[in-house]
Amino acid sequence: MEESIQVEDNKDIIEKSKSVENNKIQNETLTTELHFELLKQYAWLSSAIIGAVVILIQLKILTFGSNVYIPLGCFCFSILNSLIAQDYIVESLTKGKTIYDISTKVYILRNLSIFGLGLGAGLLTNSFT
Numbered sequence: 130m131e132e133s134i135q136v137e138d139n140k141d142i143i144e145k146s147k148s149v150e151n152n153k154i155q156n157e158t159l160t161t162e163l164h165f166e167l168l169k170q171y172a173w174l175s176s177a178i179i180g181a182v183v184i185l186i187q188l189k190i191l192t193f194g195s196n197v198y199i200p201l202g203c204f205c206f207s208i209l210n211s212l213i214a215q216d217y218i219v220e221s222l223t224k225g226k227t228i229y230d231i232s233t234k235v236y237i238l239r240n241l242s243i244f245g246l247g248l249g250a251g252l253l254t255n256s257f258t
Contacts, residue, residue, distance in 0.1 A: 203249030214238035
């Protein structure tokens with residue numbers, strides 16, 4: 130009787146550890162997808178703003194000068210960092226690393242990307258006044 134209770138307890142422990150392992154794999158996959166999607170959105174938004182700037186220049190609302198060069202450079206910096214981070218994620222995953230192993234570098238690249246986007250948007254907004 131006591132052995133059957135121990136066997137059932139062991140089965141419960143094994144099932145729980147399998148469940149924990151499955152959740153860990155799902156969380157890792159979800160985290161990787163979220164990082165990649167966020168980087169993609171930063172690059173897309175920077176590209177869209179560059180397109181809007183080109184249209185504003187064509188409509189002669191903005192003049193093509195240093196007040197536009199620097200924000201465009203910031204947007205390009207943001208796109209470049211996003212692409213580098215995406216490439217780094219893909220390369221690291223193909224080498225067998227997990228997103229948790231590379232999270233620090235991805236975090237830095239992601240913050241550089243959003244910094245470039247924010248700085249460019251701020252400088253561009255300033256050029257309207």
